[in-house]
Amino acid sequence: MTAIGVETLGMTMRFGAFTALDNCSIKIAPGSFHALLGENGAGKSTLVKCMMGFYQATAGQMLVDGREARITDPKAAHARGLGMVYQHFTLVPSLTVAENLVISREDVPNVIDWRAERLELQAFMAGMPFQLPLDQPVRTLAAGEKQKLEILKQLYLGRRFLILDEPTSVLTPDEADEVLSHMRRLCQEGAISVLMITHKFREVTAYADEVSVLRRGKLVGGGKVADLSHDDMAALMMGDAQLARPADRSGTRGAPVLELDGIRAVDRTGLKDIEVDGLRVHAGEIVGVAGISGNGQSELMEILTGQRPCQSGEIRVNGRAYTASRTEAQSHNIRFLPEEPLFNACAPRMSVSDNIGFRSFDTDGGFWLSRRKMRARAETLVRQFKVKTTTIDAPISALSGGNVQRAVLARELSGEVDLLIISNPCFGLDFSAVSEIRARIMTARNEGAAVLIMSEDLDEIMELTDRVLVMSEGRVTYEATTAEADIASIGHHMGGHA
Amino acid sequence: MDTELGYSIIPLAILGGAIRVSTPFLFVSLGEALTERSGRINLGLEGTLVFGAMSGYAVAYLTNSPWLGVGAAMICGALFGLIHGVICSLPRVNDIAVGIAMMILGMGLAFYFGKPYVQPVAPDLPAIGFGWWSDIPQVRAALEVNVLFLIGAVLAVVLWWMLRSTRIGLILRVVGDSTDAARAMGLRPAVVRTCATAVGGAFAGVGGAYLSLYYPGSWNEGISSGQGLMAVALVIFARWNPLACFGAALLFGGAGALGPVLQSVGISEGYYLFFAAPYVLTLGVLIATSSPTRAMTGAPGELSITK
Ligand SMILES: Nc1ncnc2c1ncn2[C@@H]1O[C@H](COP(=O)(O)OP(=O)(O)OP(=O)(O)O)[C@@H](O)[C@H]1O
Ligand SMILES: [Mg+2]
Numbered sequence: 001m002t003a004i005g006v007e008t009l010g011m012t013m014r015f016g017a018f019t020a021l022d023n024c025s026i027k028i029a030p031g032s033f034h035a036l037l038g039e040n041g042a043g044k045s046t047l048v049k050c051m052m053g054f055y056q057a058t059a060g061q062m063l064v065d066g067r068e069a070r071i072t073d074p075k076a077a078h079a080r081g082l083g084m085v086y087q088h089f090t091l092v093p094s095l096t097v098a099e100n101l102v103i104s105r106e107d108v109p110n111v112i113d114w115r116a117e118r119l120e121l122q123a124f125m126a127g128m129p130f131q132l133p134l135d136q137p138v139r140t141l142a143a144g145e146k147q148k149l150e151i152l153k154q155l156y157l158g159r160r161f162l163i164l165d166e167p168t169s170v171l172t173p174d175e176a177d178e179v180l181s182h183m184r185r186l187c188q189e190g191a192i193s194v195l196m197i198t199h200k201f202r203e204v205t206a207y208a209d210e211v212s213v214l215r216r217g218k219l220v221g222g223g224k225v226a227d228l229s230h231d232d233m234a235a236l237m238m239g240d241a242q243l244a245r246p247a248d249r250s251g252t253r254g255a256p257v258l259e260l261d262g263i264r265a266v267d268r269t270g271l272k273d274i275e276v277d278g279l280r281v282h283a284g285e286i287v288g289v290a291g292i293s294g295n296g297q298s299e300l301m302e303i304l305t306g307q308r309p310c311q312s313g314e315i316r317v318n319g320r321a322y323t324a325s326r327t328e329a330q331s332h333n334i335r336f337l338p339e340e341p342l343f344n345a346c347a348p349r350m351s352v353s354d355n356i357g358f359r360s361f362d363t364d365g366g367f368w369l370s371r372r373k374m375r376a377r378a379e380t381l382v383r384q385f386k387v388k389t390t391t392i393d394a395p396i397s398a399l400s401g402g403n404v405q406r407a408v409l410a411r412e413l414s415g416e417v418d419l420l421i422i423s424n425p426c427f428g429l430d431f432s433a434v435s436e437i438r439a440r441i442m443t444a445r446n447e448g449a450a451v452l453i454m455s456e457d458l459d460e461i462m463e464l465t466d467r468v469l470v471m472s473e474g475r476v477t478y479e480a481t482t483a484e485a486d487i488a489s490i491g492h493h494m495g496g497h498a
Numbered sequence: 499m500d501t502e503l504g505y506s507i508i509p510l511a512i513l514g515g516a517i518r519v520s521t522p523f524l525f526v527s528l529g530e531a532l533t534e535r536s537g538r539i540n541l542g543l544e545g546t547l548v549f550g551a552m553s554g555y556a557v558a559y560l561t562n563s564p565w566l567g568v569g570a571a572m573i574c575g576a577l578f579g580l581i582h583g584v585i586c587s588l589p590r591v592n593d594i595a596v597g598i599a600m601m602i603l604g605m606g607l608a609f610y611f612g613k614p615y616v617q618p619v620a621p622d623l624p625a626i627g628f629g630w631w632s633d634i635p636q637v638r639a640a641l642e643v644n645v646l647f648l649i650g651a652v653l654a655v656v657l658w659w660m661l662r663s664t665r666i667g668l669i670l671r672v673v674g675d676s677t678d679a680a681r682a683m684g685l686r687p688a689v690v691r692t693c694a695t696a697v698g699g700a701f702a703g704v705g706g707a708y709l710s711l712y713y714p715g716s717w718n719e720g721i722s723s724g725q726g727l728m729a730v731a732l733v734i735f736a737r738w739n740p741l742a743c744f745g746a747a748l749l750f751g752g753a754g755a756l757g758p759v760l761q762s763v764g765i766s767e768g769y770y771l772f773f774a775a776p777y778v779l780t781l782g783v784l785i786a787t788s789s790p791t792r793a794m795t796g797a798p799g800e801l802s803i804t805k
Contacts, residue, residue, distance in 0.1 A: 054682075075684030090682040092675045093799055095668070103668040104683060112663050 003193040004065045004081055004160045005030040006051065011060035013046050013217075015398075018390045020046040021057075022217040028161070028210075030065070031190045033183065035204040035225070036197045038214035039237055039430040040402025041388035044197045045087055047214065048163045052077045052084045064161075078106065083159030085150045087166050087197075087401050087428070088342075093139040097132050097149060101156050124156055129182045130175075140268055142294025143170040143339070144456070151179060155186075164196040166401070168203060169428045172292050172456050172494075180207045199430045201230045213237055238432055247442040253466070254283030257419050257450035263313035267299050267474060274299045274474040276313075281419070286441070286451040288465035288482070290458055292494050296474035297454040298339060301423045304452075305336050307344075317419060330363065333418040337425055341408040348397035352389050353378035355396045356411045377414075385410035386433075401428045409437060417444050423454045438464055458490065470494055507636045508763060514640030515755020516748050517647055518713045522547065522705035522722075524650040524747035526729035527736065528657060529701030531743050533579070534733055535661065536694035537674035537687070537800030538586060541597030543702040544726025545604020546578045550706025552612035555717035558707075559620035567620065568646070568707045575703020576696045578604055583692030593802055601726070615717050623712045646708050650744075653701075657740035670694060674798035687800075702726065728780050735783045737796035753779045 006028050013021035021043040028034040038044045050057040053071040062069050064080050071077045077084075091100050102108060102117055118134065125131055130148055138146060147170045154162050162183070168176035184207045186192045198204060204211055204225060212222035213236040221236040260279040267274050274296045281287045291297050302308035304315070306324025315322045317332045328334070338344035346355050354361075357374040364373055378392045387406045389399055396404060405428060412420070425441065426434045441464060445451050455461050461468055461482070468485050470478035470493040478493040526543050533540045550571035558567025582600050586593045626648070629641030661667040673680045673690040680687045705725070710717045732750055736742035757773035 073684060074682060078684065086682065088678070090676075090679045092672045092679045094675045094796070095671060099668060099671075103665075103672055108665045108668070110665050112665065112668070114663060 002160065003031040003187070003190050005032075005193060006082070006161050006195070007063040007066075008047070008051060009061040009063065011047060011050055011062075012058045013043070013050055013055060014058045015390070020217050021050065024060075024214070024217070024219045026212045026219060026222070028193055028195050030193055031187055032209045033187045033194045033196070033207055035208035035211040036195060036214065037199075037204065037211060037233055037237055038197075040406070040428075040433055041400045042214040042237075042430075043217040044214055045165055045400060046217075048084060048165060048195065048197065052082060052163065054084075078157075078159075081158075081160035082163070083154040083157060083161070084163040085147075085154060085165060085167055089146050089150065091138045091146055091149060091153075094137055096135050096137050097141075098134040100138055100149065101153055104153055104157060106157075121156075125152075128152060128155070129178050142268075142298070144172065144175055144293040147171055148175070148179065151183075159192060161193045162195070164194065166197050166199065166428055168198065168200065170293060170456070173458065175292075176203065177206075183207070199428070199434075201233055201431070204233065205230070215239055234431065237430065241432065247439050247446060249442070249466075250446045251284045251448065253285045254448065254450075256280045256282050257318055258421075258452060259314075259316040259319075261314050261316075263303060263315070264311045265299060265303055265308055266311070267296060272296075272474055274303070276300060276303075276476060279469070279476065281450040281452045283418070283450050284445060284448050285466040286445050286453060286464050288461035288468045289452070289454040289471050289476075290461050290468060290490055290494060291454075291456070291471035293456050295471050295494075297423065297456075297471050299474070300471070301336075301338055301421065301454060304421050305338060305344075333416045335359075335412040335417050335420050337405075337408055337412050337420075337422040339423040339427065342397060342401075342404045345408045345412075346396050346404065349395050351393045352382065352387070352396050352399065352407055353392040356381055356392075356407060359411055359415070381410040381414060382407070386436075402430060402433060405429055406433065406437075409440070413440055413444065417447075417449045420444055420449050420451045421453075422451065424456060425453065426455075426457065426460060458487070458494075462487070505763065507634075507640070508759060510637060510640045511759045511762070512752055512755050514642070515759050516752035517643055518751070519754040520747040520751025521644060521647045521650055521708045521713075522725045523729055523732060523750050524647070524654070524744060525705030525708065526702045526726050527732045527743040527747055528650065528653055528740055529575075529579075529698035529705075530729050530733045531698075531736065531738050531740055532657065532670070532701070533691075533695045533698035534801055535674045535738055535798055536670050536691045537677070537798050538583070538593045538691045538695055539597065539730070539801060540579065540582050540600075540695055540698055541594055541727070541730065542578060542582050542600025542604060543597075543699070543729060544722065544724065545601035545608075546575045546699050546702040547604075547706040547709070547726040548722050549578065549604040549608040550575050550703030551710040551721050552608040552615065552706075552717055554703070554707030555620050555710035556612070556615045558711055559615060559618050562621055564621050564623045564707075564711050567711055568623070568704055571703040571707035572700045573703070575706070576700040578703070579696035579699020580692065582699065583695035586695070587688035587692055609719050612717055612719070616719075620711060620717075622715055623708070625712070644708070644712050646704065646712065650747075654740045654744040661740070671798070674800055676799055724777075728776060731780045731784055734797075735787055738798065739796065750776055750779060 009025050011021055011024045024047055036044050049055045053073045053076055062071055069080060098121055121134055132145060132149055147167060151167060180203060183194050187194055208225050211225050213220050258281040260276050263276040265274045289297055299308055303310055322328055342348055353375050356378040361369055361374060382392055385406045388403050425437055441451060465482045468480055468482050469476050470490055472493055526547055530543055553574045554567035554571035557570035558564045578600060582596055585591055585596050623644055623646060625642045625644045627638060627642050629638035632638060669685060669690060673685060673687045677687050709721050732746045736746040753775040756775045757769055760769040760772055
């Protein structure tokens with residue numbers, strides 16, 4: 001197995017009148033680790049989907065190992081040794097890890113000898129830097145584990161050119177290092193070439209050899225990573241736009257807004273318990289919940305949004321019992337930004353304008369919907385939050401990952417907010433969007449909102465929060481004010497050894 | 499009749515009745531399970547069942563061979579499934595609406611072409627007597643098991659194995675669970691679903707042939723009492739698992755046998771209430787297996803009714 005090189009020549013992709021990708025030519029040498037940078041909606045995913053034959057490019061050519069290759073569909077790409085980990089998961093939820101791996105192979109025998117396959121899979125797993133449970137349905141895996149499985153799957157399939165679309169957004173920094181250093185080793189051994197889309201400069205500097213930067217669908221620069229500083233890359237990505245400055249902390253802590261006592265619920269797999277007791281979030285403070293994905297944070301979020309019932313315990317908001325109904329959320333001004341907002345906070349096939357209207361459609365009209373008002377509100381918010389969309393009538397699922405996030409944030413942060421419950425708010429956002437969103441969260445806090453934020457990004461927690469908790473195995477195992485908290489012991493508690 | 503023996507025979511009679519009544523349930527539900535596992539729902543199976551009953555009876559009568567009848571019913575069923583599958587592959591077509599149309603079409607065509615076959619008598623499908631050890635005629639009658647039931651039982655096991663351990667089975671599950679994943683894998687979901695619907699239709703056709711060629715064993719317009727539709731509920735109850743479909747079909751068959759059995763042992767009052775047992779069971783099962791908290795485990799992700 002040897003790495004292959006890939007080159008695009010004048011790749012162009014139009015969706016209707018909108019040009020998502022404009023005459024883009026990049027070259028990835030065999031055995032190199034190439035990073036692709038760009039703001040949300042710059043066209044990164046579009047470029048790689050064209051390379052994989054998932055989209056038919058409007059114009060442009062592909063060279064594989066120096067020779068022209070017509071890649072009409074993903075199957076043709078696979079046949080040439082190209083593989084991709086998509087930004088949205090492509091695993092089959094109800095199949096087990098082993099079944100997902102085996103069925104993705106091109107040469108699956110008609111009758112599968114599970115005993116032999118399992119032995120082979122175990123041997124393959126043993127050579128990997130991380131392990132996954134072969135017999136669990138993928139549905140029950142945490143986001144980080146799914147991402148690892150996606151990458152594992154590509155290696156299992158013996159790809160020689162691997163495209164990774166934001167592979168680390170759901171991984172903790174440690175997990176990301178584990179995965180990427182393995183990739184880098186494979187590149188150095190000449191086994192694969194990697195093209196990785198990312199928003200994290202740290203990863204570019206640490207692992208990539210070369211970098212290309214896209215802006216509004218155009219290739220605006222790139223080169224050897226060694227020759228570029230983070231500021232150079234940022235400047236290339238942003239053009240002449242300005243970065244939002246983080247707001248300063250101000251105001252004083254008020255009365256408790258959210259109180260959780262004796263909460264018990266079962267987790268996603270149905271095998272473990274979630275127990276949260278004595279959690280308080282006060283007005284004018286940001287409380288962060290750190291932890292490795294799959295330790296109960298998403299379940300806690302679901303309990304708060306009413307997606308998961310509690311077996312016992314009590315949630316109070318402003319001192320009154322809270323059952324996560326829409327009326328209560330409205331009267332207490334509670335807003336949510338759950339993880340995977342496209343699935344947890346949107347109706348994917350409805351338009352951007354309808355999705356933005358979800359908080360207000362029933363309160364700012366009478367019996368009839370006021371379409372005009374909804375559209376006007378959507379227009380304003382789309383402009384304010386810089387959501388890149390062709391029109392506000394496009395289905396929200398056609399937006400790029402980061403723009404879905406912005407659209408949902410636009411909806412949730414508008415109007416009066418007393419309690420804001422957020423999960424991984426900057427998942428998949430480019431750095432300028434990140435600083436903008438963090439500034440907005442800080443502003444909400446300064447205006448007296450209570451904010452509970454669950455994040456797998458420890459830097460984010462340390463930057464934003466006033467108080468930090470760590471969740472491990474479904475329980476809160478650590479609590480400290482952020483000023484006094486020390487990263488090492490947070491890390492220990494996250495890992496469960498403390 | 500000897501009432502002493504009459505009452506003690508009830509459990510056995512119900513078992514025998516369950517086996518007799520369950521066969522069409524079994525075939526339709528296996529077909530429906532297969533179709534639904536691919537991510538489509540075919541409500542037209544009721545029509546396919548009735549058309550299968552008619553075509554099976556007609557061909558068996560004309561050729562004097564019940565097996566040719568079963569074959570004909572199978573082919574007709576596959577055709578109905580194919581039509582459903584192809585129409586549903588067109589963009590913006592709803593499988594439930596098409597299913598209802600196919601159901602009405604199937605029944606209408608069956609009644610139209612079936613008129614001349616209401617009078618004639620076609621040969622029956624063979625049965626195997628498992629009651630040879632007993633001299634009591636009721637026991638013998640109860641243990642007459644039709645060959646199709648045995649084939650259906652084997653089929654359930656084969657399908658279960660197929661979904662687990664064969665390439666086709668896994669592909670079917672992939673397509674049923676996530677169109678995106680299937681596309682990324684280079685599969686063509688519409689083709690897989692159309693094939694699955696056609697095979698499901700063939701199964702339902704066989705179920706229909708059983709109705710007209712064995713039990714009740716004649717062709718008339720009231721031959722089906724909604725088995726095709728109840729099988730849809732049954733598949734949900736069985737959590738899309740072919741083995742569970744077998745158990746569920748027996749349960750529904752037993753419920754269906756309750757009325758006739760009570761009537762045959764001489765209970766003359768209120769037995770007709772038990773004729774409603776399968777319908778009550780359908781409702782009961784759907785309510786009992788529903789849950790506001792658990793997602794339907796096992797439900798194929800692309801199914802329009804559970805999505
Ligand atoms: N199928 C589609 N139909 C219409 N417009 C699309 C479609 N796919 C992408 N776009 C548009 O093309 C642009 C580029 O999208 P793309 O997904 O490539 O962005 P990206 O660089 O990957 O961003 P992100 O970092 O947010 O993932 C976006 O403005 C998006 O709205
Ligand atoms: Mg993208």
